[in-house]
Amino acid sequence: GPLATYDPGFMNTAACRSAITYIDGDAGILEYRGYPIDQLAASATHLEVAYLLLKGELPNADQLASWEHTVNTHRFVHENVGNFIRSYRHDAHPMAKMMAAVASMQTFYPSSRRLDDPEAREMNIVRLIAKIPTMAAWSYRHSIGRHYVYPNDELGYVDNFLAMLFQSQQRVYQADPRVSRAMEILFILHADHEQNCSTNAVRAVASAGNDVYTSAGAGIGALFGPLHGGANEAVLKMLREIGSVDRVPEFVEGVKNGKARLMGFGHRVYKNYDPRARIIKKACDDVFEVTGVNPLLEIAVELERIALEDEYFVKRRLYPNVDFYSGLIYEALKFPPEMFTVLFAVPRTAGWAAQWLEGVTDPEQKIMRPKQVYTGHRERDFVPVEAR
Numbered sequence: 001g002p003l004a005t006y007d008p009g010f011m012n013t014a015a016c017r018s019a020i021t022y023i024d025g026d027a028g029i030l031e032y033r034g035y036p037i038d039q040l041a042a043s044a045t046h047l048e049v050a051y052l053l054l055k056g057e058l059p060n061a062d063q064l065a066s067w068e069h070t071v072n073t074h075r076f077v078h079e080n081v082g083n084f085i086r087s088y089r090h091d092a093h094p095m096a097k098m099m100a101a102v103a104s105m106q107t108f109y110p111s112s113r114r115l116d117d118p119e120a121r122e123m124n125i126v127r128l129i130a131k132i133p134t135m136a137a138w139s140y141r142h143s144i145g146r147h148y149v150y151p152n153d154e155l156g157y158v159d160n161f162l163a164m165l166f167q168s169q170q171r172v173y174q175a176d177p178r179v180s181r182a183m184e185i186l187f188i189l190h191a192d193h194e195q196n197c198s199t200n201a202v203r204a205v206a207s208a209g210n211d212v213y214t215s216a217g218a219g220i221g222a223l224f225g226p227l228h229g230g231a232n233e234a235v236l237k238m239l240r241e242i243g244s245v246d247r248v249p250e251f252v253e254g255v256k257n258g259k260a261r262l263m264g265f266g267h268r269v270y271k272n273y274d275p276r277a278r279i280i281k282k283a284c285d286d287v288f289e290v291t292g293v294n295p296l297l298e299i300a301v302e303l304e305r306i307a308l309e310d311e312y313f314v315k316r317r318l319y320p321n322v323d324f325y326s327g328l329i330y331e332a333l334k335f336p337p338e339m340f341t342v343l344f345a346v347p348r349t350a351g352w353a354a355q356w357l358e359g360v361t362d363p364e365q366k367i368m369r370p371k372q373v374y375t376g377h378r379e380r381d382f383v384p385v386e387a388r
């Protein structure tokens with residue numbers, strides 16, 4: 001056949017059609033269904049955004065109330081899922097535990113395999129979005145050797161998640177409204193990002209006719225990688241290694257000499273300031289008002305200042321991305337670094353579900369099966385082992 005175009009990493013290949021998220025990387029624009037990310041972050045809730053991503057329009061007041069009720073009454077997970085998470089070693093990464101728990105959901109809900117049934121599709125999307133915070137929180141509680149906290153019907157999506165993470169037996173956990181709003185904003189910013197590595201994984205697995213849980217499990221696997229969702233964890237590690245503001249120039253020289261990457265910088269699509277990073281930087285201030293300033297912030301700000309002036313970064317159009325500041329917020333909220341990627345996966349589930357639905361209902365979507373450029377041997381004769 002004709003030679004395939006060699007495009008490792010799909011830099012220039014559109015593998016699907018989509019009407020969900022629009023990005024203009026040169027201009028630093030991000031829109032969900034046409035709504036600019038800064039407007040959504042300023043005024044919406046995460047569940048409102050999830051509805052928008054899935055259904056294409058913002059809900060009216062009745063639709064929103066009904067959607068919140070439906071999602072929030074599906075937050076309990078089967079007890080066996082709790083036992084499943086319990087069966088891991090205490091030091092298992094929470095992301096790995098959550099990945100396995102999410103993938104296992106299709107065994108509890110066989111209707112999820114009926115991709116041609118719109119009601120079954122919707123119901124299982126609701127279950128996934130409703131239950132992933134529970135699985136995430138339980139993965140965390142298992143890691144720290146604490147009892148699981150069950151969902152609380154009185155609390156909204158984000159507050160309930162925080163309570164399942166931090167509640168102790170002695171006192172009812174009540175999130176500070178500033179912390180709760182900052183988390184809501186972080187959730188909105190992470191809800192979707194068109195065909196990033198994990199969404200592409202979700203779409204590829206879905207294209208073979210798979211349910212939303214199996215597909216989301218693959219997405220979580222992709223997001224686990226340090227070049228993708230793992231970057232905010234890596235940023236904190238880097239800031240801690242740098243240790244103080246006066247050591248920043250030396251570190252930047254090391255980056256330029258190829259010793260390390262500046263984690264939280266650079267993006268496949270944004271060749272301008274990531275609009276999400278700008279919003280997160282503001283959310284940082286709100287959280288630090290409650291928690292006190294994270295001393296690593298000083299190092300981060302100095303790193304950004306030096307990098308944005310340096311020719312190496314200017315020439316390559318490397319700017320801070322969403323992960324540069326999010327880790328600082330999570331750390332200030334006392335999340336351990338292993339939880340950072342989990343905190344990315346929970347809201348991204350809304351986007352994965354919307355992209356999964358769009359993929360499995362697009363009559364033109366084919367099974368994703370790229371070509372290769374073959375570089376190996378051609379036909380040669382087999383040699384028996386004694387003769388080799």
Ligand code: CMC
Nearest residue numbers: 227228229231261262263264265266267268316321322323
């Ligand atoms: N620090 C130093 N140099 C960099 C960096 C960085 N963070 N990112 C890219 N470069 C250089 C790279 O070495 C290359 O230079 P040269 O042309 O001299 O070889 C040039 O910039 C182009 O980089 P690339 O690796 O070809 O770009 P890519 O589009 O394949 O990679 C990226 C994008 C995000 C993987 C990369 O910028 C990176 O590794 N960044 C650090 C990790 C990170 O922060 N990831 C989070 C991404 S945003 C959230 C998410 O999607 O999960």
